[in-house]
Amino acid sequence: MSQIELRDVEKVYNSEVVAVDGVTATIESGEFVSILGPSGCGKSTLLFMIGGFIERTDGDILVEGETVHEPGPDRGMVFQESVLYPWLTVEDNIGWGLKIQGVPRDERREAVQEFISMIGLEGFEEAYPSELSGGMQQRAAMARVLVSNPNVLLMDEPFGALDAQTREVMQNELLDIWQRTGQTCVFVTHSIDEALFLSDRVLVLTARPASIKLEVDLTEFERPRDSSLKQSEAFRSRREEVWQTLQEEVAIAEP
Numbered sequence: 089m090s091q092i093e094l095r096d097v098e099k100v101y102n103s104e105v106v107a108v109d110g111v112t113a114t115i116e117s118g119e120f121v122s123i124l125g126p127s128g129c130g131k132s133t134l135l136f137m138i139g140g141f142i143e144r145t146d147g148d149i150l151v152e153g154e155t156v157h158e159p160g161p162d163r164g165m166v167f168q169e170s171v172l173y174p175w176l177t178v179e180d181n182i183g184w185g186l187k188i189q190g191v192p193r194d195e196r197r198e199a200v201q202e203f204i205s206m207i208g209l210e211g212f213e214e215a216y217p218s219e220l221s222g223g224m225q226q227r228a229a230m231a232r233v234l235v236s237n238p239n240v241l242l243m244d245e246p247f248g249a250l251d252a253q254t255r256e257v258m259q260n261e262l263l264d265i266w267q268r269t270g271q272t273c274v275f276v277t278h279s280i281d282e283a284l285f286l287s288d289r290v291l292v293l294t295a296r297p298a299s300i301k302l303e304v305d306l307t308e309f310e311r312p313r314d315s316s317l318k319q320s321e322a323f324r325s326r327r328e329e330v331w332q333t334l335q336e337e338v339a340i341a342e343p
Contacts, residue, residue, distance in 0.1 A: 090114035091272050092138060092240065097147035099133055107133045109297035110147070115274060117239075120266060122275045122283035124330065125293030126341040131276045132244050134298060138274060139165050139242050151240060161189075164238035166246045170225035172217040178228050179204070179213040185236045203231040206265060223254040227261070234269065241266075241273045248278065256315065259285060263313060280330050281318060284309075292333050295341035302333045 092115040099108040107130040115121050123131045136142040137149055140159040149156040151163065159165075172181045183200040191199070204210060207227040217225055226246055233241065247255045259282060266273055277283050283290045284306060292302035304326060309317055317323055 091117040091119075091152055092274070093148070093150040094134075094138075095148040095150075097134070097137065097149060098145050099130070099137060099142065100145045106297035108137070108144075109299050111293075111299055113291060113300060113303075115272060117272055118270050120273045120275065120286055120288045122277055122287040122290045123293065124277065124280065124283050124290055124334065125298060126295050126334065126338045127278070129293050129296045129337070129341065130298030131293060134293075135242055135244055135274060135276050138240075139163050141165070161236060162238055163240045163242055164233035164236060166226075166230055166233050166241065166243045168245045168248055170217065170222075170229040172225060172228055172232075174217050177214050177216060178209060178220070181217070181228055182231045182235055185232060189236070199235050200231075203235045206234075206268070207231050207261065221254075222250055223258060226250065226258065230262070230265070234265065234271075237269075239272065241271045243273065243275045245276055245278065247282070255282070260314070262286065263311075267312065280327055280334070284323060284326055284330070285313065285315075285318060290330065292330060293337075295337045301337065302330070304330060 094111050094113045097108055097111045100106050111134060123134065125131050133142060137144050138156065140156045140163065173184065176184065179200055182203060183196045186196045186199060204213060207230060209224060209227055212220065212224065220228065247258050250258060263286060275286060287306050289306060290304040291300050292304065293299065294301045306326070308322065
């Protein structure tokens with residue numbers, strides 16, 4: 089049994105706007121899968137349905153064999169914005185979920201410190217979000233999700249608002265964390281290079297209504313990976329394949 093199963097999933101808004109149309113896919117435990125597609129095609133809608141934040145109109149979504157009806161602790165969501173509580177310190181932001189779950193203070197602080205070290209925020213435990221750079225805020229937001237140890241990590245363009253240099257650093261840090269935790273990751277992005285660099289597989293969606301047009305297997309790219317992969321001929325070939333597919337769909341999406 090696959091960890092995530094999408095069976096002919098459909099989402100219709102206002103009884104007439106079809107956002108997602110007949111998506112069928114499986115994602116295995118520990119796999120890193122990225123979702124690409126034209127702007128507004130339904131990538132985030134699909135991710136939010138897996139998370140249980142949006143209810144599907146038709147079809148089935150199963151996580152570990154259980155039908156998804158609502159958000160749950162087995163799925164952690166990292167949003168485009170860091171959505172940290174501005175009145176809490178880094179330490180308290182990261183530990184908030186554990187506090188709500190009733191985890192004792194000493195145990196909570198130990199777990200939080202482990203993830204603060206993992207994401208490189210030592211020395212900023214008492215800082216507030218307004219005192220952090222965009223990259224540091226997103227690190228804290230990732231740690232807040234990871235510390236609760238969800239089986240599935242859902243990421244909705246988490247690096248989209250960062251500058252190019254910080255984005256590349258965050259990609260490498262995410263891979264390092266993912267390889268250590270072994271969590272399943274579903275990652276939505278607009279960046280072809282980002283998707284190819286991070287993923288075991290990439291699902292390329294059509295223009296709205298979204299369905300899967302192309303599935304790209306990237307297991308030929310050995311792990312661990314570093315930025316030199318992006319200069320390889322194999323990487324460039326895959327980029328061209330995905331780019332050609334996206335160009336066709338972007339042309340359809342344009343008015």
